Amino acid sequence: MGQAGIMRLATWNVNSVKARLPRLLDWLSGTAPDVVCLQETKCPDGAFPVAEVGALGYTVASHSDGRWNGVAILSRVGLADVTVGFPGEPGFPEPEARAISATCGGLRVWSVYVPNGRAPDDPHYAYKLAWLAALRDALDTELTNPTPLAVCGDFNVAPTDDDVWDPALFVNSTHVTPPERAALAALRDLGLVDVVPTPMKGPHPFTYWDYRAGMFHQNKGMRIDLVYASAPLARAVRSAYVDREARKGKGPSDHAPVVVDADLIPTIESF
DNA sequence: ATGACGCCTAACAGGCGA
Numbered sequence: 420m421g422q423a424g425i426m427r428l429a430t431w432n433v434n435s436v437k438a439r440l441p442r443l444l445d446w447l448s449g450t451a452p453d454v455v456c457l458q459e460t461k462c463p464d465g466a467f468p469v470a471e472v473g474a475l476g477y478t479v480a481s482h483s484d485g486r487w488n489g490v491a492i493l494s495r496v497g498l499a500d501v502t503v504g505f506p507g508e509p510g511f512p513e514p515e516a517r518a519i520s521a522t523c524g525g526l527r528v529w530s531v532y533v534p535n536g537r538a539p540d541d542p543h544y545a546y547k548l549a550w551l552a553a554l555r556d557a558l559d560t561e562l563t564n565p566t567p568l569a570v571c572g573d574f575n576v577a578p579t580d581d582d583v584w585d586p587a588l589f590v591n592s593t594h595v596t597p598p599e600r601a602a603l604a605a606l607r608d609l610g611l612v613d614v615v616p617t618p619m620k621g622p623h624p625f626t627y628w629d630y631r632a633g634m635f636h637q638n639k640g641m642r643i644d645l646v647y648a649s650a651p652l653a654r655a656v657r658s659a660y661v662d663r664e665a666r667k668g669k670g671p672s673d674h675a676p677v678v679v680d681a682d683l684i685p686t687i688e689s690f
Numbered sequence: 691a692t693g694a695c696g697c698c699t700a701a702c703a704g705g706c707g708a
Contacts, residue, residue: 537708630697
């Protein structure tokens with residue numbers, strides 16, 4: 420772990436683990452998280468670079484459907500009770516690789532990649548809302564377990580207008596509509612707490628910037644990568660930040676990692 | 691903004707992302 424008694428948890432939409440592998444390995448070495456949730460791995464399970472991350476001390480649980488989507492959890496504090504998907508998970512039409520969970524060092528961790536939704540009049544939008552509603556029901560069940568819980572990932576919803584660089588441009592767009600925000604509120608109504616990270620630069624803790632038109636350099640971003648913490652975890656959170664350094668330079672993901680430090684003593688399960 | 695960038699693939703053009 421990063422420091423004695425501190426659990427370092429992170430979530431990162433890497434936009435292809437294969438394309439991002441050199442940067443991922445550098446980032447793991449420099450940041451030293453205990454547990455990492457990845458999204459958009461876009462990597463068949465058999466092709467996941469388990470040896471490369473294993474050399475840095477991480478065990479891998481991944482869930483993929485091939486070309487699109489893909490989620491994974493990396494842990495160096497144990498990886499037990501891995502579950503792929505969740506009961507009642509909607510599909511389009513079949514369930515996609517959008518959720519994986521595991522118990523890591525005494526923390527229950529979910530890595531989720533919420534459907535994009537595309538546009539409010541697109542069938543993918545109804546799919547997105549159905550998926551979030553089913554996630555809420557699955558987490559309601561999960562929360563009957565007293566183990567501290569972190570639901571991390573790319574939620575593809577900006578919780579408030581402060582979480583988009585120009586709300587006026589998002590009228591009639593996905594990611595900001597009242598039903599999407601209500602779906603996030605329903606997760607918080609379960610007792611989950613939005614762990615808002617420190618931006619490190621500027622007033623908004625954005626986590627995503629489009630590749631095009633110099634959006635990152637103008638800080639025209641969105642906060643859509645979230646960590647939702649159960650009460651026992653939320654009480655233990657000491658700090659959180661967006662690692663915007665990881666968005667810089669040549670060949671970045673279009674998302675930056677969110678890093679959370681919590682005052683939890685990792686309990687090592689069997690590997 | 692019609693655009694842009696970058697990922698993927700029974701690829702060399704089209705789907706997808708947000």
